[in-house]
Amino acid sequence: MRIVIAEDSVLLRAGLTKLVETAGFEVVAAVGEAEGLLAAVERHRPDAAIVDVRMPPGFTDEGIRAALVIRRQWPEVAVLVLSQYVEERYAADLLATNTSGVGYLLKDRVADVSVFLDGLRRVATGGTALDPEVVSQLLLRRNSHPLERLTPREREVLELMAEGRSNAGIAEKLVVSDSAVAKHINNIFAKLDLPHAEADHRRVLAVLRFLRGGDPA
């Protein structure tokens, strides 16, 4: 799979390049600022772009803005945003239109190599990867009525779902059987008045739509 990397720190750019190449991805471009990222995406049409939030010239949210442009102009290009801090607001912007092929992870997560590469792979193939911190922040903001109906276990499952994990992944994480997870998920959908959906990203979309306080889909 072909990847574009946008990261302003030279050290990390080289490190990330090495990391994803080791995992069998092809890095077609590695750039240091948002303008370069957009140019590279336009030229190479990669499968995914790994984007740092803070980049020149303003060192604030250039990366997020560039990511939003990519999502709008080249929807087929997946975007994995890396941030030094997880900010719910950035995540909400990213996820506003569509949750397929998008990820938002703390930069620290690159240290957990296999977790990070899993996330990248998931995003590049049209899935979602959200940092657990993003999820907890999103949940915090919507901790109003319907969620309070969930049991702690169901809440846990919901958080893992929102991170973009599959049923099998959730089962593994919680050390329960797949069928138990499926049951929890059905309960969640029922309690939140969400219709059952098949694909992972549709599921996340439904969850996030709820999290953002909109009407349940």
Next chain:
Amino acid sequence: MASISALERVRTHAPWSAATWRDTAFVVSGVPLQLAVWVPFWAPYRFWWISAIVVLLLAHPLTRAHRERFWAMLGVEIPLLPRKAQYGPGWQGALRQLRSWTAWRVLLYHVLVGPLIAAGGLLTLWVWAAGVAMAALPTFAWALPDSSGLSPNSHAATVAVTWVGGVSLLLAAPWLAAGVTRLDTRAGVALLGPSRAEELARKVEDLAEKRASVVDAADLERRRIERDLHDGAQQRLVSLAMNLGLARETLTGIPDEAMQVIVEAHEEAKEALTELRNLIRGLHPAVLEDRGLDAALSGVAARVPLPVRLRVDVAERASSTVEAVAYFVVSEALTNVVKHAKATKVEITVDRIGDLLRVAVTDDGIGGAAPSSAAAGGGAGGAGGAGGTGLAGLARRVQSVDGTFRITSPAGGPTTITVELPCAL
């Protein structure tokens, strides 16, 4: 002054002392300036209205001249009067100025007090001149003809008395010069300078300005440190942790002990990253600048292991310094809640009320937090205990932007911290 011994006073008031010459010069230099305002009134009295206008016009340059005189000769600084700009331009401004108490104080000095002091100055001058002339009498009296009333031959007693009188005058002149100098200084400071209220008002203005710039500078510095850490240490640490992670996953066939070391190093590096991230975010979160308080606070609230209800209702953003203080208040209060309050939930509200930004943090913990307590205490403001700056630090930071800090924390809770920050800063 009171501590100066009598001997010292005599020494400084000797006719040949430097202080005496300085005082005399000062007193004499004042005379022309102090008499100047009366010159226009030599005109026939039907033109005195013109004289009055001339005096009004002269008042300002004369005041300036006196200020220079006080500063150059005595080192006494008379603070500048409130600037003209304060009264507004043109005739109306001039009239407003004329109605001010300050203007009348200045005129009082120039028209009445000044001339009286000038009289003192002239007297001083006369005492010196007479003293010198009389004390010097014996040096030339021999040349006088016998018929003169001051001839030593015929009127030895008169000469002696005159000489004693002259020496007395010479000894008295320094005291007179010093007295007039002191009088003039008092009058000058009281009448030519700003009144105490004006001076205090100006000082307050000055201090407020200075404090604002200090606070801004501190804020800027915090941002610079945040940026430096982010660009430097943090990136290196991420890279280090990534490489260790890579080694951990890809190295095969190395001894178990070696792998153990790598695993430990990897975990350490991740811990360090988390700590550094929390530290940096506490300094000044970038998101605060981009997206404002709501976005930044939801991030803080999410890190609290308690249910937090956050409501931010701020239509118009406050200055970045004020936002930084509000952010600091909330994050510090939440830290205290987690550490001390034993609460089960927290509520944070931020509203903009007119020119005030009001921040309230309420928890349902054990209460009993007091602003000054260094000991146990729960609640949103539970004093720092182990190393935390706690409430005192919070209150200081709030005061730095002229905000108010209130806490209610009855034993048994709930605890509420309310902070109001003026947004205009």
